[in-house]
Amino acid sequence: MFLVGLTGGISTGKSTVSKLFTALSVPIIDADIIARRVVQPGRRANKRIRKNFGDEVFQADGNLNRELLGKIIFNDANKRRQLNSITHPEIFREMCWEILYYFGKGYKFVIMDSPLLFESGTWVNYLKCTIVVSCEENLQLQRLMQRNQLSETDAVARIKAQMPLSEKISKADYVIENSGTLEDTKRQVTEIYNKLDNSKAYLTVRISAFILFALFTGGVSVMISWFFSP
Template sequence: MFLVGLTGGIATGKSTVAKHFRDNGIPVIDADAIARLVVEPGKPAWHKIKAAFGESVFHAESGELNREALGKLIFDNVEKRRMLNEITHPEIHRIVYKEVIKCFFLGHNFVVLDLPLLFETGIMLGLMHKIITVTCEEDIQLTRLMDRNHLSEAEAKKRIKQQMPLEQKCNQSHFVIENSGTLQDTEEQTMKIIAVLQDSNQHWKIRGVIFATAAILFSSIAWILNYKYKIFTSN
């Protein structure tokens, strides 16, 4: 099984592309969904965030994380953003790895990892066999973000600028999906990529390496145990 990274810029349409993969029976591991999961009330990351940022970033009644308040706090403060990442990223990656292993044993040829900050963090970049970047025209991205998050133009531009430029991401990707047109156009682009990925035999190579390594490991353990047993019985 090999890993495919799905990334892009904020409000470029990654969720739309991810849905096309799911609709075609391909597992998608959504880092944003996991990020929401790890900060649920009572979770370790929830306690750490409360200790680091105080009560003001939580809803008083439910105790749930107030994402809007936290967002305003960290977007203008690099140090606080780093603190938040140090709290949440290890928890997120632990669950991602767990889901990847599950997909491997379920027999999937490949799995898509929806990672908005794949290039920015670089943590899982080396594990990706292929990378897909979803892009769109700048004015469309800005409008989508303003409408979706109810932001002013200045706030939306600030959030976009905090990510790596889309052009750089596209230049470092194996596939690029231009999501400025119709939904049908986006689906057609995605289906072409799915066809290429499904034709790949990379998953057999990776499974072969994993099984060969496991066989060598078990053989070595068996030889050591047998050797110790012979020494024990000879004495």
């Protein structure tokens, strides 16, 4: 099994692309979903956020006040880095468990869906390839303002808080242009899927895993034989 990174700018349509891959039976490990899970009440990240950001960024039921926390971190780079230092290790750990799960299921590849794929750099060296979802700048701004009910100033601040889309595109192996129709986006996703599905890269990982397993179990057998030998 090999790993494919999926990212894009905020409101460029990454979620749409992710759903299209899901429809093709590709497992998706979604960093956003995991990020919401690791900050739930009682979790370690939840407690650390309260300690570092105060009670005001929490609702009465112990869940994060995401709107307020978002305003803080998207306007303060230091606070954003502080929050990332709390959540990223927890997210990484849970993503690793999901990778092992899908590896055990025998999938050829999985998609690592992460809005900060290049910014964090955590997974880049482990990826077979990367996909960036792009769209026109004006369309991105309009989508974000409508989706999150933001003013233009707040929307621009959130876009600028991420790596420039042009820089992400320069790092990508595949780019999906999502300014057109859903059918056009679906066509691009299907083309990339066919290339990934026909790749034999997953065999290298399976063979390597088998060799490591054989060496480990063989080594254990030798040690047991030596220990119990006369």
